[in-house]
Amino acid sequence: MRKFRLLLCLMCMVVVQLPLVAEEPAGTSTKESGSAITAEQIIEKSIEATGGRKAFDKIKSSVMKGSNEMAAMNIKMDFTVYTKAPNKMLMVQALPFGMGEMKIGFDGKTGWSSDTMSGLRTLTGPELEMLKKQAQVNADLNWREYYKNLELVGTKEINGRSAYEVQFTPKDIKSADGKTETPGLSKPVTQYYDKETFMLLRMDMTMESPQGTQSVQVYPSDWRVVDGVKVPFVTKTITSVGDMVTKIVEFKTNPELDDSLFAMPAEDDTEEAEE
Amino acid sequence: MRLHHRLLVVFVLISAALWVLPAVCFGATVKERQETFEIVWSRVNERYYDPSFNGVDWNAVKKRYSARLAFVKTDDELYVLLNQMLGELGRSHFTVIPPSVYVDEEAGQPGDADIGATIQLVGNKPTITFVHPGSSAEEAELRPGYILTKVDDKSLAEVQSKIATRNERPAMTKFLIWGTTKRLLSGREGTEVSIEYLDEDNEPHKVTLKRKLPYGEPIKMGELPMVYGWVKSEELQDGIGYIRFNIFLMPLLEQIISAVKSFKDSPGVIIDLRGNPGGLGAMAMPIARLFYKEQVNLGDMNLRSGVARFPVFPVDKPFTGTLIFLVDETSASTSEILAGGMQDNGRAIVVGRTSVGAVMPSVVEKLPIGARLQYAVADFRTPKGVMLEGRGVIPDFVVEPTRRELLAGKDPILDKAVKLILEHRASGNSSLSGTK
Numbered sequence: 001m002r003k004f005r006l007l008l009c010l011m012c013m014v015v016v017q018l019p020l021v022a023e024e025p026a027g028t029s030t031k032e033s034g035s036a037i038t039a040e041q042i043i044e045k046s047i048e049a050t051g052g053r054k055a056f057d058k059i060k061s062s063v064m065k066g067s068n069e070m071a072a073m074n075i076k077m078d079f080t081v082y083t084k085a086p087n088k089m090l091m092v093q094a095l096p097f098g099m100g101e102m103k104i105g106f107d108g109k110t111g112w113s114s115d116t117m118s119g120l121r122t123l124t125g126p127e128l129e130m131l132k133k134q135a136q137v138n139a140d141l142n143w144r145e146y147y148k149n150l151e152l153v154g155t156k157e158i159n160g161r162s163a164y165e166v167q168f169t170p171k172d173i174k175s176a177d178g179k180t181e182t183p184g185l186s187k188p189v190t191q192y193y194d195k196e197t198f199m200l201l202r203m204d205m206t207m208e209s210p211q212g213t214q215s216v217q218v219y220p221s222d223w224r225v226v227d228g229v230k231v232p233f234v235t236k237t238i239t240s241v242g243d244m245v246t247k248i249v250e251f252k253t254n255p256e257l258d259d260s261l262f263a264m265p266a267e268d269d270t271e272e273a274e275e
Numbered sequence: 276m277r278l279h280h281r282l283l284v285v286f287v288l289i290s291a292a293l294w295v296l297p298a299v300c301f302g303a304t305v306k307e308r309q310e311t312f313e314i315v316w317s318r319v320n321e322r323y324y325d326p327s328f329n330g331v332d333w334n335a336v337k338k339r340y341s342a343r344l345a346f347v348k349t350d351d352e353l354y355v356l357l358n359q360m361l362g363e364l365g366r367s368h369f370t371v372i373p374p375s376v377y378v379d380e381e382a383g384q385p386g387d388a389d390i391g392a393t394i395q396l397v398g399n400k401p402t403i404t405f406v407h408p409g410s411s412a413e414e415a416e417l418r419p420g421y422i423l424t425k426v427d428d429k430s431l432a433e434v435q436s437k438i439a440t441r442n443e444r445p446a447m448t449k450f451l452i453w454g455t456t457k458r459l460l461s462g463r464e465g466t467e468v469s470i471e472y473l474d475e476d477n478e479p480h481k482v483t484l485k486r487k488l489p490y491g492e493p494i495k496m497g498e499l500p501m502v503y504g505w506v507k508s509e510e511l512q513d514g515i516g517y518i519r520f521n522i523f524l525m526p527l528l529e530q531i532i533s534a535v536k537s538f539k540d541s542p543g544v545i546i547d548l549r550g551n552p553g554g555l556g557a558m559a560m561p562i563a564r565l566f567y568k569e570q571v572n573l574g575d576m577n578l579r580s581g582v583a584r585f586p587v588f589p590v591d592k593p594f595t596g597t598l599i600f601l602v603d604e605t606s607a608s609t610s611e612i613l614a615g616g617m618q619d620n621g622r623a624i625v626v627g628r629t630s631v632g633a634v635m636p637s638v639v640e641k642l643p644i645g646a647r648l649q650y651a652v653a654d655f656r657t658p659k660g661v662m663l664e665g666r667g668v669i670p671d672f673v674v675e676p677t678r679r680e681l682l683a684g685k686d687p688i689l690d691k692a693v694k695l696i697l698e699h700r701a702s703g704n705s706s707l708s709g710t711k
Contacts, residue, residue, distance in 0.1 A: 072641065073638055073639065073641075121588055210584065214582075240580045
């Protein structure tokens with residue numbers, strides 16, 4: 001299940017670590033006023049609705065291929081995402097207009113990115129912390145490492161469906177010097193779950209990085225069963241720049257992936273490429 | 276989450292953009308025109324970065340223009356109406372581009388052939404400032420300093436008077452003269468255009484020229500019209516590096532990077548952005564990073580919700596000598612982001628005339644009737660918070676070329692930059708700063 005959660009998140013290009021434990025975490029407000037269900041129970045039911053913990057745990061690695069499309073601008077960019085337990089990840093995203101491709105990887109220790117705009121970089125500080133969170137296959141079980149609070153804040157109508165509104169408040173993350181914790185670098189994430197099926201209907205989040213800040217709404221759909229878990233094969237993301245649709249065309253579970261796939265490329269290779 | 280964010284930033288940056296001037300050019304039904312009108316109005320309503328619409332009552336604008344839509348009989352009239360509506364915002368990068376601009380290129384015959392001469396206001400006269408080697412203008416022995424008076428019997432003095440009535444900023448007035456003349460001189464490859472001009476002795480001449488495809492590599496970027504890109508690089512006196520390119524598009528990047536690296540031992544590098552209307556906003560960063568030892572930011576783009584930045588990550592061996600940008604009113608958008616951002620954080624100085632001040636990151640969408648809508652989704656502010664839209668990049672050293680200098684074969688703006696680098700080297704100072 002944990003695996004599936006990661007894949008789901010990557011498909012949506014977001015990562016939200018979901019709580020999978022049954023015990024009531026200290027300091028967590030979970031009850032909507034007058035509601036008989038808690039936030040943790042909603043998440044647990046969502047996990048069961050999409051395949052269940054055992055099914056997710058069977059997925060130890062994956063390769064997902066698809067495209068990000070902005071139809072109005074006639075832009076389509078293919079991507080491939082590789083994951084391997086416990087915490088390795090590589091995303092290769094084609095960019096339009098001859099910009100080549102963008103790679104973002106985490107080999108379990110080092111986070112890195114490579115693209116035409118910024119070259120090859122070792123990620124540090126908040127960027128690295130966020131990537132670690134993305135790459136963490138077991139993040140679902142370890143949600144407390146990243147979120148300090150989980151709260152059922154109400155209900156809302158989403159595309160004609162009544163949904164529970166659950167807010168995840170992230171912990172303060174390490175600053176660029178790696179020593180101090182800086183509050184407010186990550187904003188709360190809000191997820192909406194169908195009150196009947198407990199399927200995820202929408203996520204709202206504000207994304208932050210050295211590249212800036214952007215608020216988005218993400219709508220997963222076209223859920224299909226792959227290896228016992230449900231996967232949203234189409235995800236629509238609404239931003240102030242335009243709407244983007246992510247489509248999965250291929251999703252393989254448990255392929256053989258060598259650890260070297262996730263390693264940061266040698267500096268010289270990139271410099272030569274820039275020459 | 277972060278993966279997605281970087282992608283969204285890329286979208287903003289790829290858009291940051293070439294500024295396409297509105298143009299005018301049948302076939303859509305009344306329903307299609309109504310639908311197009313709704314889309315254009317709604318896109319701005321939903322995505323214009325400023326929810327106050329620059330102080331314009333956007334709902335009231337819709338009511339006014341909806342009433343006029345009933346009288347629109349042709350697509351051309353629709354495009355005029357839509358561009359007038361977008362013009363109410365008083366910002367650059369809001370344009371409806373008619374499909375006719377694209378039809379020719381889709382048939383393999385771009386409609387942007389020209390005579391290869393740049394016309395700008397010099398001493399308040401539309402004057403040739405640059406003649407491209409191998410162009411029709413060169414074959415006709417046209418020279419910088421000649422004053423253009425008519426294009427196909429259209430008086431440029433009248434064009435100038437009409438533009439003057441708009442009471443625009445001086446840089447925008449100059450830009451409109453340049454843009455309008457450029458459009459008058461452009462057409463299909465092989466077609467003829469008649470021009471009248473005054474030579475160095477103010478003797479009038481009339482000549483008919485055949486339009487040629489512009490020099491450079493044909494490049495198509497998204498929904499923008501096809502453009503021709505080129506990079507020029509040469510070593511000037513005393514080893515000074517000179518690089519000029521006419522647009523920010525990726526196929527040119529490697530040539531630009533190679534050019535900068537070839538001048539690694541030069542006392543200074545001059546990047547000439549005159550005549551460069553922008554292009555891919557994201558290209559500002561890989562160019563800028565060639566000149567930095569540490570991470571900097573070229574500026575911020577404020578979106579309807581959120582901010583996108585232009586972070587510049589350093590290279591191992593940056594060029595550390597003097598860097599000078601040349602700009603004038605024909606430098607727009609990404610040109611202004613690069614020059615303005617690096618000027619603002621103290622790495623570069625700027626020489627020339629004030630740039631046009633058209634710096635609105637935008638996106639281009641195809642409309643149902645085939646036209647394209649370009650609309651701004653963000654503003655841009657330099658690291659010190661200066662909004663360049665409507666202001667432009669103000670040179671540290673303002674140079675106004677004269678007709679006499681042009682006729683003498685000089686390029687006063689370039690000459691000033693060379694002089695600054697040589698003076699700086701002679702003085703032994705570690706940094707060269709502007710005197711804005």
